Amino acid sequence: MSTLRNSLSRKLTVMNMLVSSGALLLASVAFFAYDFVTFRSNLINTTSVQAHIIGTNAVSPLVFNDPASAERTLSALRASRHIVYAGVYTPDGQFFSGYWRQGENSTPVSLPVVSPQETEHYWFQSNQFTLVQTIAFQNKRVGVVYIASDLGVIYARLRSYAIILLAILSASLTAALALSRIAQRAVSQPILRLADTAALVSREKDYTVRVPATGDQDEVAVLVDAFNEMLIEIQKRDSALQENERQFRNLADSIPQLAWMAEATGELFWYNHRWYEFTGTTPEQMAGWGWQAVHDPTTLPEVIAKWRASLGTGEPFEMIFPLRAANGEFRDFLTLAMPVRDAQGHVARWFGTNTDITEQRRSAEALRQTEKLAATGRLAASIAHEINNPLEAVTNLVYLARKQPANVAKYLTLADQELDRIAQITKNTLGFYRDSTSRTDINIPELLQEVLTLYNSKLHFKKITVRPEYAQSLHISGFPGEIRQIFANLIANAIEALPANGFIIIRATRSWIPDGSHRRAIRITFLDNGVGIAPEHRRRIFEPFYTTKKDVGTGLGLWLTLSLVAKHQGVLRMRSSTRPGNSWTIFSVYLPEAPITN
Amino acid sequence: MLAAYLYCPRPLAAQKSKPQEYEVKAAYLYNFGRFVEWPASGNMSDNFPICVLGQDPFGSYLDAVIAGEFVNDRKLIAKRIATVRDALNCRILFISDSESVRLREILAAVDKTPVLTVSDTPNFIIAGGMIQFVVVENRIRFSINLAACERASLTPSSQLLKVAVEVRGEASKVNGPS
The missing domain is CATH 1.10.287 (Helix Hairpins)
Structure with a gap:
C-alpha cells in the first residue's frame, strides 16, 4: 500500500509546507507593503526637508544674485544618490542654479504650473518623484526649489527585498520540509503501520497478524489497540465459523440427498459429495451455471425459467425434474431450494436439495x-x-x-x-377398464347415471334411496374411465357406510375451483347419512393402505380417487359428522371444465 | 483661483531687459536690512530709515523698492540727508560717491553707532566702511568689513557673509550657524 503511505506522508508534508510558506509569505508581503509605504512617505519627508534646507540656504544667493553660492549648496545633494536633478528658481520662475547627478544631461528643467498658495507640491510620475517647494524669507517668496528623485532606488530596493525574501522563503521551506519529514513521522508512522497491517489482513485474510504497539498513549495507540482486539475477535469468530462450516459440510455430505448452495444471483458455488458421486462431474465443471450439463435438455428451459422466477421473487423453489447419473441414466429428483436471508432480509444465498x-x-x-x-x-x-x-x-x-x-x-x-x-x-x-389416452367431452349427469346402474341391486338390497339433483348441461373435458372410477369409488363408499334405509344425495352444479385460481368447475357432492368418519380417521383416509374396513378394503380407494382428481387438476374435499342420530358425510369433487394447458 | 501663478519657463538668454545698476543696489540696500541684526537699543525710531548721504544716485528706484516694505515690523522709509549728523537715526546709511573726500569724517561720526554703512566708493571697507558694492563679472556684488560691523554692534547673518565677495576682519563668530 505504498500509495497510502505516500498519500498520508505527502498530505502531512504538504500541510506543513502550506502552513509555513503561508505564514512566511504573509509576513513577507506585510513587510514588503510596510516598507513600500514607509519608503514612500520617508521619501516625501526626506525630500521636503532637503528642499527646505536648500531653500533656506538659497535665500541670500537669490536675494543677492549669487547662483554660484546656491550651486554650492545644491552640490551637497550629491550625497543623495537618488536625486537626479535639483534646481533653484527665482520667484518669477526663471532658472537660477541647478544640480545634476553625475551622468545626467545638464539642462535646466522648466518649472511646472503650480498654484502660488501651495508652499509645497509633489507627485509621483512613472519612474520619478518630483517635489516643488517655495522658498520664503521673512514672509516673502524669494524663490522656488525643484527636486526630482529617481524612483529606481525604490524599485531596486524592492527588487533586492524580493530576492532576499525569495532566498529566505526557499531556505525556510527547505528547512521546513526537512523538519516536517522528521516531525510527521511521529504522526504518520504508527498510522502507516496500522494501514499496512490492515492491507495485509484484507489481502492475505490472515487474522493472526497484529499491529505493533506505538508506545505512545495517544489516539493512534487507542486505534491500534482497538484494531488488534478486532482482529482477535475476528479470529475467534472465524474459527467458530470454520467449525460450523465443517459441521455443515459433514452433515451435507452424510445426507442421502444431493445438496448445493447458490449465490443470490443463482450461480451455484458448492455441491456436496453425493452430487459429484451421482453426476460423476468435477467442481470445475459444475461452477456457476455448469449444473445445466446434467439436466435433460427437454426440461431444462422450464427449470431455468422457474429457477429465475424464484431468484426474482425469493420464493422457495420446488420442482421435479430428471438429472443425469454418471452412467447416463436420468433419474427423477424432487428439488427444493430455500432462500437464506441476511439480517436485512435480503436473500444472501440459496440452499437446495435434490431427492431421488x-x-x-x-x-x-x-x-x-x-x-x-x-x-x-x-x-x-x-x-x-x-x-x-x-x-x-x-x-x-x-x-x-x-x-x-x-x-x-x-x-x-x-x-x-x-x-x-x-x-x-x-x-x-x-x-x-378402457384406459383412455385422450381427453373427451364428458356429460357428468349421464356418467353418474351410468355408474349408478352398476349399483342398482346393491342399493335395492340395502333399501337405499338415491336422490340425484343435476343442473343443466354439465360438461367437462377429461378421461371418462378415470372420472367413472372417481364416482364409482365415492358411491361405493357411501353405500358401504350406509345402514339399511339410508339415502344418498348426488348433486352436480356449476362452481369454481376452491383454490383461488378462478377456474370454472363442476362440483359433484355425494352426501350420505351414514355413520360418518371419526375425527381421528379424517386426516388419514387419503393415505395409501389406510383402511377402516379391515378385511374387505385395500386401503387404496380414496388415495387413488384423490390422485385421479389431482390428475384432472381438480380438488377433493370431505366433511363429516359422527353425531349420533344426525351423522353424515359429504365428499365434494371439483373438476375444472377445461384443463390448464401450458 | 484659476489664475494660477506661472513660473514662466524662459531661456536664460531671453531675460527681460537688464535692471539698472542702482535699481539692483536699491534692492540690495533693502535686503541688507533683512540680513543684518541691529542691537535692541532704545534710541531707535519706530520706522526703518534708509538714508542717502550726498548726491542721490538712486533716483526713484529706492523709493520704489522700499515702498510698503517692512523689516522687523518697521516701516522702511527713504531719507536724503546732507550732513552726517542726520545719519545717527538711520539704520542704513548709503554714502554717495560725492562724499568720498569726506569719507573718514563721516565714518568717524557714525563710529560705534548701529548704523550700517554702505557705499560703492572704492576702498570703502579698507577705509572702515561696512559694505562696499563691487562689480564682478558684470554682476553687482559686495564685500563686508565684519570688524567694522562688530564695532557698531551689528551682526550680519552668515547667509549674508556667504554671498559676499570678500569678508574682512573675519572673526570666529561668522563661521557659526546663521
Whole structure:
C-alpha cells in the first residue's frame, strides 16, 4: 500500500509546507507593503526637508544674485544618490542654479504650473518623484526649489527585498520540509503501520497478524489497540465459523440427498459429495451455471425459467425434474431450494436439495395399478351380481316359453328386454377398464347415471334411496374411465357406510375451483347419512393402505380417487359428522371444465 | 483661483531687459536690512530709515523698492540727508560717491553707532566702511568689513557673509550657524 503511505506522508508534508510558506509569505508581503509605504512617505519627508534646507540656504544667493553660492549648496545633494536633478528658481520662475547627478544631461528643467498658495507640491510620475517647494524669507517668496528623485532606488530596493525574501522563503521551506519529514513521522508512522497491517489482513485474510504497539498513549495507540482486539475477535469468530462450516459440510455430505448452495444471483458455488458421486462431474465443471450439463435438455428451459422466477421473487423453489447419473441414466429428483436471508432480509444465498424420487414414483405407479385391478375385481363381483338377476329372469322366461308355447312371443320379448339390460351393464362395465389416452367431452349427469346402474341391486338390497339433483348441461373435458372410477369409488363408499334405509344425495352444479385460481368447475357432492368418519380417521383416509374396513378394503380407494382428481387438476374435499342420530358425510369433487394447458 | 501663478519657463538668454545698476543696489540696500541684526537699543525710531548721504544716485528706484516694505515690523522709509549728523537715526546709511573726500569724517561720526554703512566708493571697507558694492563679472556684488560691523554692534547673518565677495576682519563668530 505504498500509495497510502505516500498519500498520508505527502498530505502531512504538504500541510506543513502550506502552513509555513503561508505564514512566511504573509509576513513577507506585510513587510514588503510596510516598507513600500514607509519608503514612500520617508521619501516625501526626506525630500521636503532637503528642499527646505536648500531653500533656506538659497535665500541670500537669490536675494543677492549669487547662483554660484546656491550651486554650492545644491552640490551637497550629491550625497543623495537618488536625486537626479535639483534646481533653484527665482520667484518669477526663471532658472537660477541647478544640480545634476553625475551622468545626467545638464539642462535646466522648466518649472511646472503650480498654484502660488501651495508652499509645497509633489507627485509621483512613472519612474520619478518630483517635489516643488517655495522658498520664503521673512514672509516673502524669494524663490522656488525643484527636486526630482529617481524612483529606481525604490524599485531596486524592492527588487533586492524580493530576492532576499525569495532566498529566505526557499531556505525556510527547505528547512521546513526537512523538519516536517522528521516531525510527521511521529504522526504518520504508527498510522502507516496500522494501514499496512490492515492491507495485509484484507489481502492475505490472515487474522493472526497484529499491529505493533506505538508506545505512545495517544489516539493512534487507542486505534491500534482497538484494531488488534478486532482482529482477535475476528479470529475467534472465524474459527467458530470454520467449525460450523465443517459441521455443515459433514452433515451435507452424510445426507442421502444431493445438496448445493447458490449465490443470490443463482450461480451455484458448492455441491456436496453425493452430487459429484451421482453426476460423476468435477467442481470445475459444475461452477456457476455448469449444473445445466446434467439436466435433460427437454426440461431444462422450464427449470431455468422457474429457477429465475424464484431468484426474482425469493420464493422457495420446488420442482421435479430428471438429472443425469454418471452412467447416463436420468433419474427423477424432487428439488427444493430455500432462500437464506441476511439480517436485512435480503436473500444472501440459496440452499437446495435434490431427492431421488424415481423409486417412489415407480412404487406409486404400481400401487395405482394394483388398486385399479382390485377395483376391477370388486366391479366384477358387482357386475356378476347385476347380470345374475336378468340372467335368472331369462332362464325362467326360456323355461316358461317351453312350457307354455302359446305365450312364447311374450316371454321372448321379456327375455329380450332382460338381455338388453345385460348388454347395457356390459357396455357400462367396459367403459371402466378402457384406459383412455385422450381427453373427451364428458356429460357428468349421464356418467353418474351410468355408474349408478352398476349399483342398482346393491342399493335395492340395502333399501337405499338415491336422490340425484343435476343442473343443466354439465360438461367437462377429461378421461371418462378415470372420472367413472372417481364416482364409482365415492358411491361405493357411501353405500358401504350406509345402514339399511339410508339415502344418498348426488348433486352436480356449476362452481369454481376452491383454490383461488378462478377456474370454472363442476362440483359433484355425494352426501350420505351414514355413520360418518371419526375425527381421528379424517386426516388419514387419503393415505395409501389406510383402511377402516379391515378385511374387505385395500386401503387404496380414496388415495387413488384423490390422485385421479389431482390428475384432472381438480380438488377433493370431505366433511363429516359422527353425531349420533344426525351423522353424515359429504365428499365434494371439483373438476375444472377445461384443463390448464401450458 | 484659476489664475494660477506661472513660473514662466524662459531661456536664460531671453531675460527681460537688464535692471539698472542702482535699481539692483536699491534692492540690495533693502535686503541688507533683512540680513543684518541691529542691537535692541532704545534710541531707535519706530520706522526703518534708509538714508542717502550726498548726491542721490538712486533716483526713484529706492523709493520704489522700499515702498510698503517692512523689516522687523518697521516701516522702511527713504531719507536724503546732507550732513552726517542726520545719519545717527538711520539704520542704513548709503554714502554717495560725492562724499568720498569726506569719507573718514563721516565714518568717524557714525563710529560705534548701529548704523550700517554702505557705499560703492572704492576702498570703502579698507577705509572702515561696512559694505562696499563691487562689480564682478558684470554682476553687482559686495564685500563686508565684519570688524567694522562688530564695532557698531551689528551682526550680519552668515547667509549674508556667504554671498559676499570678500569678508574682512573675519572673526570666529561668522563661521557659526546663521
